[in-house]
Amino acid sequence: MNQYTERIYNGLIKENPSMVMILGMCPTLATTTTVINGVGMGLSTTVVLVLANVVISLLRKVIPDEVRIPAFIVVIASLVTVVDFLMQGYFPALSQSLGVYIPLIVVNCIILGRAEAFASKNSVGLSFFDGLGMGLGFTFALAILGSIRELIGSGTWAGMQVMPKAYVPISIFVLQPGAFFALGCMIAVMTAIMSRKKKTKTAEQDCNPADCAGCASSAHCGKRIFEETAKAGLKEDGGDKA
Amino acid sequence: MKGILKHTALLAIITILAGLALGLVHEITLEPIAQAKEQQKQNAYKSVFADADAFEAKDFDQAEADKITSKFGKCSINEVVEAKKGNETIGYIITVTDGEGYAGNIQFTVGIDADSKVTGVSFLSIAESPGLGMNARDDASFTEQYTKPAEPVEQFEVVKAEPASDDQIQALSGATITSKAVTGGVNAALAYFSQVLKGGAA
Amino acid sequence: MKELLIIAISSAIVNNVVFSQFLGICPFLGVSKKTDQAVGMGGAVIFVLTLSAFVSELLYQFILVPLHFQYLETIVFILIIAAMVQFVEMFLKKSMPSLYRSLGVYLPLITTNCAVLGVALNNVDKYDYNILQGTVNGFATAVGFAIALILMAGIREKIEYNDIPKPFKGTAIVLIISGLMAIAFIGFSGII
Numbered sequence A: 001m002n003q004y005t006e007r008i009y010n011g012l013i014k015e016n017p018s019m020v021m022i023l024g025m026c027p028t029l030a031t032t033t034t035v036i037n038g039v040g041m042g043l044s045t046t047v048v049l050v051l052a053n054v055v056i057s058l059l060r061k062v063i064p065d066e067v068r069i070p071a072f073i074v075v076i077a078s079l080v081t082v083v084d085f086l087m088q089g090y091f092p093a094l095s096q097s098l099g100v101y102i103p104l105i106v107v108n109c110i111i112l113g114r115a116e117a118f119a120s121k122n123s124v125g126l127s128f129f130d131g132l133g134m135g136l137g138f139t140f141a142l143a144i145l146g147s148i149r150e151l152i153g154s155g156t157w158a159g160m161q162v163m164p165k166a167y168v169p170i171s172i173f174v175l176q177p178g179a180f181f182a183l184g185c186m187i188a189v190m191t192a193i194m195s196r197k198k199k200t201k202t203a204e205q206d207c208n209p210a211d212c213a214g215c216a217s218s219a220h221c222g223k224r225i226f227e228e229t230a231k232a233g234l235k236e237d238g239g240d241k242a
Numbered sequence B: 001m002k003g004i005l006k007h008t009a010l011l012a013i014i015t016i017l018a019g020l021a022l023g024l025v026h027e028i029t030l031e032p033i034a035q036a037k038e039q040q041k042q043n044a045y046k047s048v049f050a051d052a053d054a055f056e057a058k059d060f061d062q063a064e065a066d067k068i069t070s071k072f073g074k075c076s077i078n079e080v081v082e083a084k085k086g087n088e089t090i091g092y093i094i095t096v097t098d099g100e101g102y103a104g105n106i107q108f109t110v111g112i113d114a115d116s117k118v119t120g121v122s123f124l125s126i127a128e129s130p131g132l133g134m135n136a137r138d139d140a141s142f143t144e145q146y147t148k149p150a151e152p153v154e155q156f157e158v159v160k161a162e163p164a165s166d167d168q169i170q171a172l173s174g175a176t177i178t179s180k181a182v183t184g185g186v187n188a189a190l191a192y193f194s195q196v197l198k199g200g201a202a
Numbered sequence C: 001m002k003e004l005l006i007i008a009i010s011s012a013i014v015n016n017v018v019f020s021q022f023l024g025i026c027p028f029l030g031v032s033k034k035t036d037q038a039v040g041m042g043g044a045v046i047f048v049l050t051l052s053a054f055v056s057e058l059l060y061q062f063i064l065v066p067l068h069f070q071y072l073e074t075i076v077f078i079l080i081i082a083a084m085v086q087f088v089e090m091f092l093k094k095s096m097p098s099l100y101r102s103l104g105v106y107l108p109l110i111t112t113n114c115a116v117l118g119v120a121l122n123n124v125d126k127y128d129y130n131i132l133q134g135t136v137n138g139f140a141t142a143v144g145f146a147i148a149l150i151l152m153a154g155i156r157e158k159i160e161y162n163d164i165p166k167p168f169k170g171t172a173i174v175l176i177i178s179g180l181m182a183i184a185f186i187g188f189s190g191i192i
Helices: A003-014 A025-030 A034-057 A065-090 A091-100 A103-107 A107-121 A124-154 A176-197 A222-236 B002-048 B062-072 B140-147 B177-198 C002-013 C026-031 C036-064 C070-095 C096-111 C114-123 C131-158 C171-190
Strands: B052-057 B074-083 B088-101 B104-113 B118-126 B157-159 B168-169
Touching: A003 A103, A003 A176, A025 A091, A025 A103, A025 A124, A025 A176, A034 A065, A034 A091, A034 A107, A034 A124, A065 A091, A065 B002, A065 C070, A091 A103, A091 B002, A091 B088, A091 B118, A091 B140, A091 C114, A103 A107, A103 C114, A107 A124, A107 B140, A124 A176, B002 B074, B002 B088, B002 B104, B002 B118, B002 C070, B062 B177, B074 B177, B088 B177, B088 C096, B104 B177, B118 B140, B118 B177, B140 B168, B157 B177, B157 C002, C002 C171, C026 C131, C026 C171, C036 C070, C036 C096, C036 C114, C036 C131, C070 C096, C070 C114, C114 C131, C131 C171
Parallel strands: B157 B168
Antiparallel strands: B052 B074, B074 B088, B088 B104, B104 B118
């Protein structure tokens, strides 16, 4: 496996952003009411992720370390706005059903996380594949979650009737609680598989999902950003120690 | 100090470049976005008034319309369009936005013919819960209830059971709020039609 | 006044940010381990969200709309939020050190809380609120977030030593609990 395919594998399975890293939870829960919405969200995020990784990798020598977070945010926000316009112009129905979650890709921690952890340190080619892998991993997770919720909640898949007519859809699965239930079970299954894989070191010891849940305290994005911003804040204040 | 200035300048340059790029993309996509919206509108007009071959926007008095629609909750009339067949006006299409949906605004068009009968209801923007409120758009049998009555109906009413008469609308299961919002909007359009437009339509 | 009250109740409880709009899930999962942390984070979010809803509305109504720059809203709002978080942090550190000590560590995390940007965008795009309504919506949304966060922290402290099946330990069980809480919050949807 060369390093490019390794990046894809890493994003799809090993560090799957939704199921292993527990990043980008908001769109994961909110847009998976149907499989089409989920895949649409996943692909839009993938586009932004790939572009952001490439642009930031290109600019990595230009952007000074101290202001890189705001610079990344500007780059990401512009890319997201571009994607938003394109969606409104060419996929109006999808853009409508995803609503505010398209502009909210800006604050999706996966993107800032990858920019910070990978693209700002690696070559353009590698960053491209890293973004692609992570994006596809995200799309994959959203597609599964969307399928589960749509099948159980509406009895359809991508709008087609799949379940027999006699099946009464459990509509709570397309409502908000169903999102939490389905994702909770999916993460549990993923954790079980992962911990069986590495018998010597369980996933739990490695990184207790609860400890790095959400970007807020994730080792991959939030924490580092947090430390950096704290550091930057201190610097601006004349270097006094907190 | 020098470092700060340099960083500020760099950030400013990046931001300005990003802004310019966005402006450019905005210019490019302005047309397709407008087209997509126009296309959607035309489709909606066509689907509520299949007989008509041309649609012509009609000026209307927003303040007057608001006065009439204010009785029907948080809804307002956005556009009034004349549906024409040849040179004859065969009815009106009223675009209504109702703010009482489960997930924000629902915008739809209501077609009303010269006999004050509803010819169709078609959604322009709706973001209710899939499988429940979204059935207002996806399940044609819901909107068909508005067009079913043979006689003109003045006001529709939402019921949860099997409708007993033609002016009753059976609520979507699990989505009474959506059903009420849509019905409120249809009623507002009907009231506006009968009070303002009816005289004008031949 | 009545309208403002309706907006407040609806965004704090009926359309709770976490349970019904799925905004701010990351900090909700990440900072809900201990009640005192949850209170700190909740307080910080109330502070920043109210302020940012107000400032972003102000900018939108008085700068973006007159100049027809509405399409720049996403980038302008996120920069405003990031800058404001930084500013609030510096301000608190200088003038209210005691408040800073309790909220300070949570402030930088708020930039990536999608509830903040979500409220700013929804205020202008989805609801067309004016400045007062927008600010009330921001405050109430943040209160709703704090309620959700503190409730969850209380529950998580209680279940800490429970015998949870291994794969469900950590995030999975928190999500299941959130699902149950979301069911409870759906019950509020009839009150308005």
